[in-house]
Amino acid sequence: MLIKEIDYGTPAPEQPRMCGSSKCSCAAGVTPEVHADTPMVTLEIDGNSVTVPQGTSIMRAAMQMGTQIPKLCATDSLEAFGSCRLCVVEIEGRRGTPASCTTPVEAGLKVWTQTGKLAKLRRNVMELYISDHPLDCLTCAANGDCELQDMAGAVGLREVRYGFDGANHFDKAKDQSNPYFTFDPTKCIVCSRCVRACEEVQGTFALTIDGRGFASMVSPSEAQPFLESECVSCGACVQACPTATLMENSIIEAGQPEHSVVTTCAYCGVGCSFKAEMRGDEVVRMMPYKDGKANHGHSCVKGRFAWGYTTHKDRITKPMIRAKITDPWKEVSWEEAINHAASEFKRIQKKYGRTSVGGITSSRCTNEETYLVQKLIRAAFGTNNVDTCARVCHSPTGYGLATTLGTSAGTQDFDSVEEADVIMVMGANPTDAHPVFGSRMKRRLREGAKLIVIDPRRIDLVKNPHIAADYHLALRPGTNTAMLNAFAHVIVTEGLVDEDYVRERCDLAEFDRWRAFAADPKNSPEAVEGFTGVKAADVRAAARLYATGGNAAIYYGLGVTEHSQGSTTVMGMANIAMATGNIGHNGAGINPLRGQNNVQGSCDMGSFPHELTGYRHLSTDAVRQQFEKDWGVTLDPEPGLRIPNMLDAAIDGTFMGIYIQGEDIAQSDPNIQHVIAGLSAMECVVIQDIFLNETANYAHVFLPGSTFLEKDGTFTNAERRINLVRRAVKPKAGYADWEVTMLLSNALGYPMNYTHPSEIMDEIARLTPTFQNVSFELLEKSPVQWPCNDKAPEGTPIMHMNGFVRGKGRFMITEYIPTEEKVGPRFPLLLTTGRILAHYNVGAQTRRTDNVAWHPEDVLEMHPHDAEDRGIHDGDTVSIASRVGETTLRVKVSDRMQPGVVYTTFHHFGTGANVITTDYSDWATNCPEYKVTAVQVRPTNRPSEWQSQYYKQREATRRIEATAAE
Amino acid sequence: METLIRMANQIGDFFNSYSEVEAVPEIAIHIRKFWDPRMRKAIMAHIADHQGEGLKPRVLQALKSMPS
Numbered sequence A: 001m002l003i004k005e006i007d008y009g010t011p012a013p014e015q016p017r018m019c020g021s022s023k024c025s026c027a028a029g030v031t032p033e034v035h036a037d038t039p040m041v042t043l044e045i046d047g048n049s050v051t052v053p054q055g056t057s058i059m060r061a062a063m064q065m066g067t068q069i070p071k072l073c074a075t076d077s078l079e080a081f082g083s084c085r086l087c088v089v090e091i092e093g094r095r096g097t098p099a100s101c102t103t104p105v106e107a108g109l110k111v112w113t114q115t116g117k118l119a120k121l122r123r124n125v126m127e128l129y130i131s132d133h134p135l136d137c138l139t140c141a142a143n144g145d146c147e148l149q150d151m152a153g154a155v156g157l158r159e160v161r162y163g164f165d166g167a168n169h170f171d172k173a174k175d176q177s178n179p180y181f182t183f184d185p186t187k188c189i190v191c192s193r194c195v196r197a198c199e200e201v202q203g204t205f206a207l208t209i210d211g212r213g214f215a216s217m218v219s220p221s222e223a224q225p226f227l228e229s230e231c232v233s234c235g236a237c238v239q240a241c242p243t244a245t246l247m248e249n250s251i252i253e254a255g256q257p258e259h260s261v262v263t264t265c266a267y268c269g270v271g272c273s274f275k276a277e278m279r280g281d282e283v284v285r286m287m288p289y290k291d292g293k294a295n296h297g298h299s300c301v302k303g304r305f306a307w308g309y310t311t312h313k314d315r316i317t318k319p320m321i322r323a324k325i326t327d328p329w330k331e332v333s334w335e336e337a338i339n340h341a342a343s344e345f346k347r348i349q350k351k352y353g354r355t356s357v358g359g360i361t362s363s364r365c366t367n368e369e370t371y372l373v374q375k376l377i378r379a380a381f382g383t384n385n386v387d388t389c390a391r392v393c394h395s396p397t398g399y400g401l402a403t404t405l406g407t408s409a410g411t412q413d414f415d416s417v418e419e420a421d422v423i424m425v426m427g428a429n430p431t432d433a434h435p436v437f438g439s440r441m442k443r444r445l446r447e448g449a450k451l452i453v454i455d456p457r458r459i460d461l462v463k464n465p466h467i468a469a470d471y472h473l474a475l476r477p478g479t480n481t482a483m484l485n486a487f488a489h490v491i492v493t494e495g496l497v498d499e500d501y502v503r504e505r506c507d508l509a510e511f512d513r514w515r516a517f518a519a520d521p522k523n524s525p526e527a528v529e530g531f532t533g534v535k536a537a538d539v540r541a542a543a544r545l546y547a548t549g550g551n552a553a554i555y556y557g558l559g560v561t562e563h564s565q566g567s568t569t570v571m572g573m574a575n576i577a578m579a580t581g582n583i584g585h586n587g588a589g590i591n592p593l594r595g596q597n598n599v600q601g602s603c604d605m606g607s608f609p610h611e612l613t614g615y616r617h618l619s620t621d622a623v624r625q626q627f628e629k630d631w632g633v634t635l636d637p638e639p640g641l642r643i644p645n646m647l648d649a650a651i652d653g654t655f656m657g658i659y660i661q662g663e664d665i666a667q668s669d670p671n672i673q674h675v676i677a678g679l680s681a682m683e684c685v686v687i688q689d690i691f692l693n694e695t696a697n698y699a700h701v702f703l704p705g706s707t708f709l710e711k712d713g714t715f716t717n718a719e720r721r722i723n724l725v726r727r728a729v730k731p732k733a734g735y736a737d738w739e740v741t742m743l744l745s746n747a748l749g750y751p752m753n754y755t756h757p758s759e760i761m762d763e764i765a766r767l768t769p770t771f772q773n774v775s776f777e778l779l780e781k782s783p784v785q786w787p788c789n790d791k792a793p794e795g796t797p798i799m800h801m802n803g804f805v806r807g808k809g810r811f812m813i814t815e816y817i818p819t820e821e822k823v824g825p826r827f828p829l830l831l832t833t834g835r836i837l838a839h840y841n842v843g844a845q846t847r848r849t850d851n852v853a854w855h856p857e858d859v860l861e862m863h864p865h866d867a868e869d870r871g872i873h874d875g876d877t878v879s880i881a882s883r884v885g886e887t888t889l890r891v892k893v894s895d896r897m898q899p900g901v902v903y904t905t906f907h908h909f910g911t912g913a914n915v916i917t918t919d920y921s922d923w924a925t926n927c928p929e930y931k932v933t934a935v936q937v938r939p940t941n942r943p944s945e946w947q948s949q950y951y952k953q954r955e956a957t958r959r960i961e962a963t964a965a966e
Numbered sequence B: 001m002e003t004l005i006r007m008a009n010q011i012g013d014f015f016n017s018y019s020e021v022e023a024v025p026e027i028a029i030h031i032r033k034f035w036d037p038r039m040r041k042a043i044m045a046h047i048a049d050h051q052g053e054g055l056k057p058r059v060l061q062a063l064k065s066m067p068s
């Protein structure tokens, strides 16, 4: 069945996140459809009485009782505009025919939605529209899904008196520059839904209506083609367009879908809900789901359009093995591959000891799959050598927030941003890395919230249509902790501490100590100015704004965590949030913006070597025994190895076999040459992935993985929301990833017999207090946010509402310790890394879609001064070298950078940006210090030695033996 | 070995502004909780064989006091 959400025509009237009634469910942090104390209005429509919240439009009220008033320019994702005049109604006692989309309800109104007069008016309107619209409905891509067509039917249009030979727009050319959608101006009815969607929903302001009256036409900024315009290809305009004017190319090619399933985007930590719309066993469109709690019907270019990789020809669908990594791969049966892997692991454990093997869980796979992999490692291997790629991104979040507040997760839901008065963004680039949340943030900023950006680079948010940061503190990379200490200094010494809050909720001895530390003049903005490079006056003003501007919310990203003081900086944020009373209510909080779709989930699921599900240390006997009983094994009480330690141990000869599900550590982890050395030292590397990734170059067994469209399960997004992933198509290789893990476990002699991921979730719920009440059945009804247990049966949108999870909030002393990675005469520049909108992490998926139209290669951004000093011009190829390695890429000269700092992304393996990043890491969690590397840049005209060597070797290790035709 | 020494010292540095009575057990607990046994063994061996060369005093003290 094709799922179609109801379009109420206009948005629900805005209501506060909290009302005054203690009976309302919002008192428990759950926003109800209508608050208990919302004023309601009763009116009569077509003789029926209907009661709706004050501020509702007549159109919406009618739809709530099931009557659809004809409309064209209105849709409920956009504010009413009142331009088409198709939605007119008659109101008893009022003159004229008001538009129902722009007229709010009033008590006692008597409204008629269909009268002879209205019918005539509507037919006239339609007649005008149709006279300038080509009548090729039968061959139109929107046939069956066109609101103009529907309305012609609804108003009973039978003739068009004006004829079609008058002035029209039939000869306008199509714009096909965007790889994913086509703009066909001949079909435009100038309803401006696209323009408003781009403004209101996406916040990009790329479209305008050019000209006036009959000549008016939709056009991307300055009449450019879409691809060259400001457009970020989010698709909101395509979705809003009622006609075939803006149309997905996939629909133009395949036709309209006939059924759909609701699922969750597998790209970033926003976790947008989508309808996977299909024809037969083929996905033809991904349509953001209006009831999706994270995205409310919006999406970005990745989730909506970049799913072509799921059917890309590079997908590996047969298991493969080989004896040496220099041998070509040999395709084998599942049975042979699994048995080979299992016997190798057993052989290695026999030879080198029980703890000589381990594995890595994936932040891209489902919770159930991640849980199974760590279970396999702990129960079947009998070691705790399990880790996850969250190590390289957000492990400091877990450590820092657990130490200060008591939970390893962000404190708010995404909706909370709508109540924020001050938004502080630190080391994150939401418009590129978390676009849908970025759009919501921009909407709130346009409504007047204040913005503080702490980032070395001038990210898009700093200056955006209708938005400007109040403060952009462009600090030197590596000085985050010093910056937050300066904030703390201002808060403490200028009397901005929320004393009541601190007294009630925090550990006072720790607080007093922290207050004394913060007040130390060495932490004053003036004292740190020398190394942060930010004017003290600006820091003071920003700190005052944060402390006194109302609800203040912190959003942060990898620019905070990927430092040697990552955990310290996270604690620093918790400190200032606690000191100013900004945790535990709407509109405030501390929120990590998670990189990958299921980073939160993979951490929750016990992927770290020292803890079981729900962040419980495995040396705690009660916890371990609970698992031992359920799993029927004895568990090792000692913590296992982390990824970097596994690689070290491999080089030392004590770690020889690894099972890696859905991760590409040879590309994503720092100091690649070290990673490669570690992998090459191992005797059995088993990779489970959808493509031959870079790590597979060093593998002996390859098990084909499945994409998110091919399996059931759950992802947990950055707001702790557990979203269902539903299978839309069959797994290409025959098995979903959780089934493959089961096969391996069974072959190792530890039986697993789940028939559906829901059974795995039941086991997780049984063993994890914060997941106690979670089940697929509950999630079918509503995707809840953990903790979800008897204390919070509907989940927990906002944490720490009535006190901190750990008891009393703990202030930590966060002394600034400069990183050991310092610039010097040989390496005078600081390199920092990031990501861009069109691509995702190492780009294995997005590189295999048309998203390459936006970002065909990694480039190095550099300030004009630094470029000039080195005789480098925009577009030149340069070599960039650090203490550990060297690579080449192209330069983009840009004043977004501050002098002395350069920036690049790491989406393409050809650049291997991680060849130059060092293996310095966070003190508490070993999260690598990606964000600071001292480098030198010089012009060059040939690939670095590493690159040419790597390419040669890459070719040699990626051959697949031709199999005889079967 | 160098990596382990650097890691241990980094942990020690975080607790710099805490008093010795607090810092030493905190450092010990952190290492006990997060380090795999073979890493702990290696650094203990380094202490036995090279008097913990390169380790900062508090870190050394913490490691010596750490229950294995």
Ligand code: SF4
Pocket: A194, A197, A198, A202, A204, A205, A206, A207, A230, A231, A232, A233, A234, A235, A236, A237, A238
């Ligand atoms: S695709 Fe998105 S950014 Fe581009 S014009 Fe449409 S709404 Fe605007």
Ligand code: SF4
Pocket: A187, A188, A189, A190, A191, A192, A193, A194, A195, A218, A240, A241, A242, A243, A245, A246
């Ligand atoms: S392109 Fe579509 S949404 Fe935009 S004005 Fe034309 S018909 Fe309306």
Ligand code: SF4
Pocket: A265, A266, A267, A268, A269, A270, A271, A272, A295, A299, A300, A301, A302, A303, A304, A434, A435, A436, A437
């Ligand atoms: S990539 Fe992120 S923001 Fe974009 S659609 Fe997917 S979950 Fe949403």
Ligand code: FES
Pocket: A070, A071, A072, A073, A074, A081, A082, A083, A084, A085, A086, A087, A088, A099, A100, A101, A102
């Ligand atoms: S729908 Fe109300 S004026 Fe267009």
